[in-house]
Amino acid sequence: MSVLRIINGKVHDPVNNIDGRIKDIFVRDGKIVESVPEDSPTIDASGMVVLPGGVDIHCHIAGHKVNMARKFQPEDHRKDAQLRVGELRSGTGGVVPSTFTTGYRYATLGYTTAMEAAVPPMSARHTLEEFHDTPVIDKGFYVLLANNIFLNQLLEKGRMEEFREAVAWWLNASKAYAIKLVNPGGDEPWKGRKNSNVDQLDQKISGFDLTPRKIIKALIDVSNDLGLPHPAHIHCNNLGHSGNYATTLDTMRTAEGRRVHITHIQFHSYGGKLGEKPTSKAAEIAEYINHHPNITADVGQVMFGNATIMTGDAPLTWLLRNMTHKKWINADTECESGCGILPFAYQGHVYTHALQWAVGLELFLLSKDPWRMVLSTDHPNGGSFENYPRLIRLLMDREFRNEEARKVNQKAIANTKLLDIDREMTMQEIAIITRAGPARILGLTDKGQLGVGADADITIYDENENREEMFNAARYVVKSGNIFIDNHEFREDRHGRIYHVAPDYDPAVEDTLRPFFEDYYTIQFDNYAVDDSYLGDHETVKPYPARFEEAKVSMT
């Protein structure tokens, strides 16, 4: 198969401790190898920066909520057409691009892996079908399990064995990669009664003899016990509310030292009183994470401009709808989850939006360990993934950052420490927060690095002092050893791979599940699970302990 040499490039590969050294990279059959013959096809990367392909740990790119968001914003697509190039497919861009365009545009930025972050099990089949039409990038998804009536009922009766088996069954049935918690315990009461939600971890969830903390603890434990490559991925309660940092700290304490990932943590780092203007508690959150190596997080940076709120946190969307008074979608996913979608715009002159922007940057810059505070905009919730280059510049260029900070609401900026922070991230740190870090947190040991044996997902950028311009368009993108972008031009279309887990479970759990499905679901139990034919090119990622051993071997 294919071979490739990339020579004379300045390589940043944090996993292998290579920080800006001129180094040649060799590729054979989609993997990085020791060497290939001299006369192999060669990219001369003189004056360029070579990085592993980007890994997005949290975005919303496929599934029925994404599709609904596409369909109800025609006004957003029509000014941004993705024209057909060669054999590639056409599509539309905007904040929520069409499937093909999503793949191409991620690749244009140098990203080769992206994880869809919220899929109710019922829409897993749809999500996988959209994945097949999302070219180039590798992907997987997290399945929503924290507002699941059946699991809640097992938990309230303390049937922990069956709970564990049921979670494992659901991971298999949906072909998910990890467990996602969204507003644990809050959606179910909200679906039953207007303005009902939970706001404390030890509050009783209406309709169940259960608290959010029990759900959180149980799913953190199951993720760890099953040895999933990625731990429980938590969107905490009280997203966006003033004073919610206390809930976030409480959630992190609930892990009791076990691995957990807190997502778009920027939206969960506010002080102040409920109903009043938020203040920044980024320093407190960053401090806690600095001292607790079991916790990882992605930021969920807000970028000014158009965004689309798209979440399983239905009560939150209702709250925002009452601010925008514009179109929105609210959906009830039977016994599994809620869903809310609404177009939104972050504006610099608005106090709260400017504060959110600054809090995100504070979190990046106050965190001591870039491996555990990685980059995301919660695309498209905090802004499109196409904002990443600008975000990278904000992190790498203090003058630019302060200039931008001076353009927005000054009361908000004064309530943060942003202007006092001198730190500028290095290229190596950017390589960590966009590549090596997310790959490690995901347990994808072959991603985010350029060591021998790693996947040959490589991006090459022209060196440029203006980091936004530099990261806006990779000059070369190599995906699984094949050149997809060649000197800024698309070559032939490529499929990505689907990553999922398949933990063992006791088939006896199906006898417990079946009657519940027959009573309460619109889908027959036998038709519910997604079969292997939906996977296509895929990799079943093994339980974490096994991979951890392998990782140690490959790193030594």
Next chain:
Amino acid sequence: MKLRLHTTPEVPLEAEVISPDALQGLSESEAALLPIYHGNRKVGLGEFFEISGRVDESEGVVEVEGDLSRVKLIGHSMSAGRLVIHGSVGAHLGASMKGGEIHVSGDAADWVGREMSGGRIVIQGNAGHMVGSAVRGSSAGVQGGEIIIHGNALNEVGNGMRRGLIAVGGNTHDFTGVNMLAGTIVVLGRLGMRPGAGMVRGSIVAMERTECLPTFTYNSTIQPDFIRFYLFHLRKLGMSIKDEFINGQYERWSGDSLELNKGEILMYAG
């Protein structure tokens, strides 16, 4: 410059280049090469139009002849000059128009002057649906300018309109002024069903009585000065306005109370 349609297209043509802005300063042969779309095929303007003369610099007049009912997007984004159409035109006439004037002697299809922000469009015949409207999904339609229709118009006249004037000499169909944000719609005939549904602000004036939605409330019968000014203006533009409309009383209904309730429907009351 004069354009004459010499071949009737089998499928609609998309001819954004038929506007004084795009044709200004071009010779006949240069204009013939301007790209238009015949279905999904890009062709030169000359393949369908016979072109003669040049656009004069002072007036900027372009005249178009023939059955243009399958020619879309004429006068798109036009900012100045005068476009005179002898006959009927296809959809999206004067879309996103910023200035100048378009005059059509026949009928116009749907989406006349969608999202326009300035200038004037005059249609001597009838117009289709969505006159001066927002595109689907967008909340704001016409941002300014005038659309004058001497005949009738169909559904959703002024959908999401934000500023400007739309006048219809005949009747309109349903949802006139739906989701209007502001601006004025004057209908010399009758409104269709559910006028002003979802309107926030703005005025809809009609000369015949129509049933209002239950979210509208009657509040007074008045003789507003602004209607006199508007009607005099429309009379000057060649619309036939009866004296009793100028001097008459109007019933004022305010709504839509589902929104701000700051819009109004004014119906001639004698």
